[in-house]
Amino acid sequence: MLPYELILDASYRLKKRVRHTELIHSPFFSERLGYPIHFKCENLQRTGSFKIRGALNFMTAQPREALESGVITASAGNHAQGVAFAADLLSVPATVYMPETTPPQKVFATRDLGAEVVLTGRNFDEAYAAAVEAGKQSGALFVHPFDDPLVMAGQGTIGLELLEELPDIATILVPIGGGGLISGIATAVKETHPHIRIIGVETVAAPSAHYSLKEGKIVQVPVSVTLADGIAVKKPGKQTFPIIRELVDEVVLVEEEEIAQAIVTLLERNKLLVEGAGAVPLAALLNGKVEGVRGKTVCLLSGGNIDVKTISVVVERGLLAAGRYLKLKIELDDVPGALASLAAEIAAVKANVSIVTHDRRSKSLPIGKTELLIELETRGFDHIQGVIAHLEGVGYLVEVMK
DSSP, X not given: OOOHHHHHHHHHHHTTTSOOOOEXXXXXXXXXXXXXXXXXXXXXXXXXXXXXXXXXXXXXXXXXXXXXXXEEEEOSSHHHHHHXXXXXXXXXXXXXXXXXXXXXXXXXXXXXXXXXXXXXXXXXXXXXXXXHHHHHHHOOEEOOSSSSHHHHHHHHHHHHHHHHHOTTOOEEEEEOSSSHHHHHHHHHHHTTOTTSEEEEEEETTSOHHHHHHHHTSOOOOOOOOOSOGGGOOSSOOTTHHHHHHHHOOEEEEEOHHHHHHHHHHHHHHHOOOOOHHHHHHHHHHHTTOSSSOOSSEEEEEOBOOOOHHHHHHHHHHHHHHTTOEEEEEEEEESSTTHHHHHHHHHHHTTOEEEXXXXXXXXXXXXXXXXXXXXXXXXXXXXXXXXXXXXHHHTTOOEEEEO
């Protein structure tokens, strides 16, 4: 288990070096869910995520001679920036191995902080194996992303901050990847407030902790492509898993569409931009994945390093999941005025046309027909059903596109 004293030491070590991030109450989500919701905004942390805490605590706890050959690590992005920042602060060379699929924004940010970036492997685990081998060859000190007591202790300082500001918390929801974040927070919180519920959240694309707890031992699971790339880990750590098993009350899973919807809703309603991993706690609450939630509840927004190109995709998926966006395929007569007539019917049910694409060349189309792909802005699922029913009622053949 993780000694509580290590977290207290980390708090002293990190004081004035990392941001004591804001704890924001959300009236909108509190009213929607029926209990007080607060967001711990590690997306506003230096380097854009909580990972700086663990990396900096680990490195500042080392004797200077241990850092002489530099540091090396593997990361899907956020830990990379934490290590790069800490290395720059301590004037230590840093090399970071990242999966080839890492969003460019995270790669550029890591390089901008002065680290050498090596892109290798299809996922975190392959990049990790390459980094460990390179560290053996170079003598550089390996900074583990999660499975190290000093790293866990650094992340655990979030728990101390939460208790300082909101000692009467009832529930804390925390993303789980390898388990370092939730292990640190659970240790910090349960030491003095054992009644507080700690809920871990994973994506169905990478449910390693969920299935490990179910089996009672560490199991490796396949990892699929996910918006929550920061927690896409095949198995929990050897040191983190016993802590999760002992101190975490429950681990729940969320779907990709639920993550996208949470990102969009957070941006719209609280003006907070988070990455996929940072949105999973709110996604769990919005979709009823945790039973018996009552009292003051904290969602840990673990990071905000989302790639700019990804935002447009996420927004579209989030709008689709919320019933705010509708794609239709409609067959029209290829005659003047047909499109105008359709537009009038759409206007009659108060939907707004966003994009229209004609296709007269499809082999499946009869002569004299045209296929129309149309994207509409809608006001929810009831409105969508009304739009479809109206168009079908006036004679259009409507196919809903995913």
